Amino acid sequence: MPRSRAHGEHPATPAREAFESGRVPLWVGPYRSSSSHGAAGSSVHSYAVILLITRGHSRIQHAGELSLQEGDVHLIPPGDPHGPAHAQDAEGWGLAFRPEAFAQGSGWGEEPELWLRPFLQIRGGCHPVLRPSAAQRRRLEGWLRAMATEFEGEARGRDEALTALLRLVLIELERIEVPVSAPVSAGLGLTRQVLSYIELNGLKPLSLADVAGVVGRTSTHVATVVRRETGRTVGDWILERRMAEARRRLRGTDERVDIIAERVGYADVTHFIRLFRRVHGLTPAAWRRKVLAVSPEAPS
The missing domain is CATH 2.60.120.280 (Regulatory protein AraC)
Structure with missing residues (x-):
């Protein structure tokens, strides 16, 4: 892996x-x-x-x-x-x-x-x-x-x-002028399409089936290729995009946790808190307190 x-x-x-x-x-x-x-x-x-x-x-x-x-x-x-x-x-x-x-x-x-x-x-x-x-x-x-x-x-x-x-x-x-590259492997090309779409749309309701439909492949094929190329699942990459936005809002705003959950794609705040704690080892509120305690500046 x-x-x-x-x-x-x-x-x-x-x-x-x-x-x-x-x-x-x-x-x-x-x-x-x-x-x-x-x-x-x-x-x-x-x-x-x-x-x-x-x-x-x-x-x-x-x-x-x-x-x-x-x-x-x-x-x-x-x-x-x-x-x-x-x-x-x-x-x-x-x-x-x-x-x-x-x-x-x-x-x-x-x-x-x-x-x-x-x-x-x-x-x-x-x-x-x-x-x-x-x-x-x-x-x-x-x-x-x-x-x-x-x-x-x-x-x-x-x-x-x-x-x-x-x-x-x-x-x-x-x-900087970017030289055109030789074609990449089909697997890497497909994975790049998938990740670009997730990064641009990952805060919206999004599933493996949605992503597969956009790139014109079956869900099974997309799941297999992305896992083989990156060592992570499509769901892992969607979660990564959402957690990145959650961290940004926790660090840079005073928004409530339930508001942040909704903004990063989770209608159920309890589910969001559970996922955040699984990834970071802390609840969103505890993570915010810990990060801001060592930050030279508080959120604006």
């Missing part, structure tokens, strides 16, 4: 662990891999990854074998299997984020296609490696450094600064 760890070496810091557990919506920091061979097996994660190589080079499996050179940007959409990496002292910056990274009122949380656009291009068949110009690379590296500084600090307005910098990074990525 695919593992849920991004390729390369990232320090096992408390901030990284907080991101992996969902307590914070993004992680940014130095990327470094000095090993000649990555770990065996492929990885799949539920968040988006941006990797900027600033020195060295690397090879990795991601819809075929990719060669990453100094200055390249590698985009990994949520749910895309990738790895293992074969690196020669590659260094750079890594950025991983979930949709709730965009705070309430930013204009991005309600429209996932805004943060997804660079990754939707990849899912549409474009190559996952971008080659920015020298000026674009300098801007991206500067913004990633600034994000890392904000991320490690507790300055007032930190969350707003991170959201603004992330938006600049994504806008810059959209401006």
